[in-house]
Amino acid sequence: MGSSTGENVRLTVFGQSHSAAVGMTLEGIPAGEKIDFEEIKRFLSRRAPGRSVGSTARKEPDVPEFLSGFVGDVTCGAPITAIIRNTDARPADYAALSDVPRPGHADFTAHIKYGGAEDRSGGGHFSGRLTAPLCIAGGICLQLLKKAGVTVVSRVLSIGNVSDEGELGQNAPEGDIPTVSAESRLGMRRLIEKAASEGNSVGGVIECRADGLPAGLGDPIFGGVENRISAVVFGIPAVKGIEFGAGFASAKMTGLENNDAFVTENGRTVTATNNCGGILGGITDGMPLVFRIAVKPTPSIAAEQKSVNIRTGEEVALSVGGRHDACIVPRAVPCAEAAAAFAIYDMLQGRKKEI
Amino acid sequence: MGSSTGENVRLTVFGQSHSAAVGMTLEGIPAGEKIDFEEIKRFLSRRAPGRSVGSTARKEPDVPEFLSGFVGDVTCGAPITAIIRNTDARPADYAALSDVPRPGHADFTAHIKYGGAEDRSGGGHFSGRLTAPLCIAGGICLQLLKKAGVTVVSRVLSIGNVSDEGELGQNAPEGDIPTVSAESRLGMRRLIEKAASEGNSVGGVIECRADGLPAGLGDPIFGGVENRISAVVFGIPAVKGIEFGAGFASAKMTGLENNDAFVTENGRTVTATNNCGGILGGITDGMPLVFRIAVKPTPSIAAEQKSVNIRTGEEVALSVGGRHDACIVPRAVPCAEAAAAFAIYDMLQGRKKEI
């Protein structure tokens, strides 16, 4: 059905870009966990618009209201539901689009799927706004993972042709465009500004890394770490590819180059390299979990594009008005962390108590 | 739990490399569908060893026995179960490995996950042999899709640094290494032979394409086509990345370059390009569905590698004996088609009858 996911913890995301609210329900979070609501707000602020260059000027406070699942700030075992009201809705901006699907958007496919009954305002349920509830869920999972010694960090690995220099370590890179190299960040910013000035947009790649995972997480075949992280991460709009460890580069390697040798380090079996991205046979090996996602350029652009009036069949020129990001990659960074955190926490919760 | 997947049709895969049998159960296939069992055997023969250069000499007839779900050769609505006996089992070959995990394999992670009770013979449940039942399921789904006008074809896009020339069309490329260009195939074959002669292996990329899909398949957010195909495809051992349409290349594009313009063609709304790979907002748009997967080089190689005796902690040199493929990419091609066919058929079955 699509709007929910998870095996041991169940996440359901609801709402449309301009419905009364967007929100989420998390089932399966254990009772007795203290959650820092301020920390969740800070996490949400990382995906908020207006934070980095070229991002939409829409201002939403993005303050979640927790409706259930807590006694005070401690989980009580009941499903956690939180909502964010859509206070800054401006459906009028989108009125002109109604019969002309925006290229690269879900407008056309939603129209076919729902037979014309879809919510066309601002992308409806397909809007990037739905990553806000994803980030509420992720923010909760990140706190729970932290208690378990697991950290999740990420960076913008590239924007267009500008790549970040250096290796992503355990610590979270900072900056409006989180990169390891401040210079790379500068180059990325310039690229985004250029795209913004041209009414265009740019895509990029995000790299995510989780440390502190125990070996043995995940399940065989379809329950592997790759399957499960992909199943959540592709829930972020605009993601068109994912790779783990060396990923597509490993397809160019030989077995001798790609295999990660086992070695003993401080009495513990580890691998000398990490081409497998911390995953063998779909199961974690205790090394850092590393994956990268390809984010396509925002489809909403002011520059003129070709589309079709789906009512009349007439080909028309379209320039997408309203508020848009020239590059959503920086805002997608916390979303990627949220998706990873949820998927990882879900797997951790799959470990059964011995009976 | 991992060994089953699917929302509207449920696939469960069981067996170990050297258990009595491997097999699969498919629930949710409608009654009254005539299945060509010979066609399934032919499909299975494409993943059989010994078919292309450098593949393992293990000879298994791979003839499925259908235990249930049919009256004659017509489905009766009950779960379909088929098994393949493991007749050519040679557990002895693997005995030496028992305490030394093979680099790049699930040996180590399975050991941790199952606390030493894992089936170590030939990779147990993590063996590539488990793709045989996947192909039974895929073979059934391919026949059902064909009746619905949907075809799935694929090719080896690259082996190591050798890429296939030309575009993948609607027709299935032929050859032991299925490529569009016969010359590219020659280059790939040479590369595999070289790796085989060196006791090494090589990886590659497979491209898959489905035609005839109606627009409107898939679900929002976590139920998108990308999520669901990924969730199945990563069930094929050695897959380390997936991308849809332009995929990682789209991350280097601008919105103007990447957006697929809508145009009217024969009274139907189509896109002028297909950078989105036939998927917008997770929903099919009626254009060909295109994805590519990165297959890492087979980890089992004769060349000497480093590993650790997990019982003693001692570092040891390891050369994997037994029968192995120098390149599993060609054998993974029908597996990719099977995974795609299952995922697509599952989505088609998600379309509800109107009430």
Added chain:
Amino acid sequence: MGSSTGENVRLTVFGQSHSAAVGMTLEGIPAGEKIDFEEIKRFLSRRAPGRSVGSTARKEPDVPEFLSGFVGDVTCGAPITAIIRNTDARPADYAALSDVPRPGHADFTAHIKYGGAEDRSGGGHFSGRLTAPLCIAGGICLQLLKKAGVTVVSRVLSIGNVSDEGELGQNAPEGDIPTVSAESRLGMRRLIEKAASEGNSVGGVIECRADGLPAGLGDPIFGGVENRISAVVFGIPAVKGIEFGAGFASAKMTGLENNDAFVTENGRTVTATNNCGGILGGITDGMPLVFRIAVKPTPSIAAEQKSVNIRTGEEVALSVGGRHDACIVPRAVPCAEAAAAFAIYDMLQGRKKEI
């Protein structure tokens, strides 16, 4: 995980007796369905307190706010979420109970399950208040079923030893205690008043009937109509038994007595009797679906009972203060209809579009 159910339509219920709100999410409702919100309010009012004799005086408006899933009053295919604010919360009434579990309630078991972190106010997530969101979902399903020609009605079959006379037909019985016989209703009312005056409570049996169901609904083995209705209906607090058709009475019959003969009526195959309650092999046969549920007496009673202080282990006398129903059976009637309507609609949605 418990708070969600359904295979083709997914219902998630959230909230606690005294959290900010209770609510529900319904995924999988088709787009384009017009819903009458006033009709839902009327349906909810049937489970509202204060409507029949001996029911709690707690006054909640029970007006759902629909947060998502609609464009105007027409479904748009996105998950439907609705909440009801807990405006009349009086946690103070329950303070005294905190360490003394109420006999017959979930207080003790929730305490063990959640290790003391459970929400103790008014039963938390186990409160009968959670049937309000169930009724929102059921109210939506009832409207959709009606369009499909399916009606669901029910009656109070017995309160204590007073049974309703006559047969339940296709039309909904009326009255504060919905019965076929007005005289029986009078007897039931007297019994409830007596219990109320004694600080005691009484249980009863509810009978539910659905007409207009097509034959062929349901799935084999664990997916039978009985399995699925039970799985939802036991979600109503206080339900301790369920039977279909002749139910427990059929256990006293012979095959000749119990078997429903097939006969031809107006060219249609029907059964001469309906001891199977419209279900054979778990699948509907096109006859009315009939089931009955046993509702235990409300455990919250003013009369003195024995309990234990779970902190000290000391045995104590307990009289449950606050607002309580002397008989929840009449209020459980719409809940039973809601549960049945959801389960039936879920099965109807399981019918696949032919491909």
Added chain:
Amino acid sequence: MGSSTGENVRLTVFGQSHSAAVGMTLEGIPAGEKIDFEEIKRFLSRRAPGRSVGSTARKEPDVPEFLSGFVGDVTCGAPITAIIRNTDARPADYAALSDVPRPGHADFTAHIKYGGAEDRSGGGHFSGRLTAPLCIAGGICLQLLKKAGVTVVSRVLSIGNVSDEGELGQNAPEGDIPTVSAESRLGMRRLIEKAASEGNSVGGVIECRADGLPAGLGDPIFGGVENRISAVVFGIPAVKGIEFGAGFASAKMTGLENNDAFVTENGRTVTATNNCGGILGGITDGMPLVFRIAVKPTPSIAAEQKSVNIRTGEEVALSVGGRHDACIVPRAVPCAEAAAAFAIYDMLQGRKKEI
């Protein structure tokens, strides 16, 4: 989809009465568990035909072949699949029935559901034969439960109007008709013999009891113990009702009578009575879990009945030939234990490891 169930452990049942085999797959059983295969055979023999008076003379060895999931007799974490070959198939007996559905059977409803493609031989996938794989699964779970200190026993509480005298305790009653009272057993046997001699059949009630369950099992609302046991138990053909604890009798009680007072016993909080059957709010309270199921009389009877030729619409007289039980209640006893054991083990496996 019906033929699979379970949340933390997944059971899939496959096969038809006269397909090559019937069987089952269990996913989610932990690795490292030693299973006594002989014990499973003994358990299966309790549901075998020909064991008690009036049961069918069909002789099947019912010896399961374990195809996967084990290294020797120890589970390895992979899915467990076992099959039983249908060696004694006699489809000819059933040929005459083909167009005339047997009253009380799934023949008619399966025909409608599967559009005529259903397997008509011996009830196909709806046959009581499918309880053999259920008993394999249950036999495994019973062994695992025993290690955890949990026992499941049951008895025939009544056949027709003959009831068993006495209370069901922790120990399993013995006899071809397992009852507490040998005298009651005698009366039941006479009743069955009478029905058999008349070409008729009789129904009955089975009582099940589980001891040693920890308090705190189960989940709120739809995940309660009642919901989950019902969802499995109605998978046994002929079950038409279920009640927990006092069940339907509690509907006649007052709160003071029905509420189970909490008392302290050896420093532990227990209840003085057990009207709730060990379940409060859907969660176990640590007292014995008690439920009863109504089993309708076997519909297959030699005595003449009315039916309809579904091809011609003509009303015909029908006498069911072949091999049949005059009373399946005794054979259903191990099935009830198997269903309960699976559901309970599934809940136990839902307890998460602390992270």
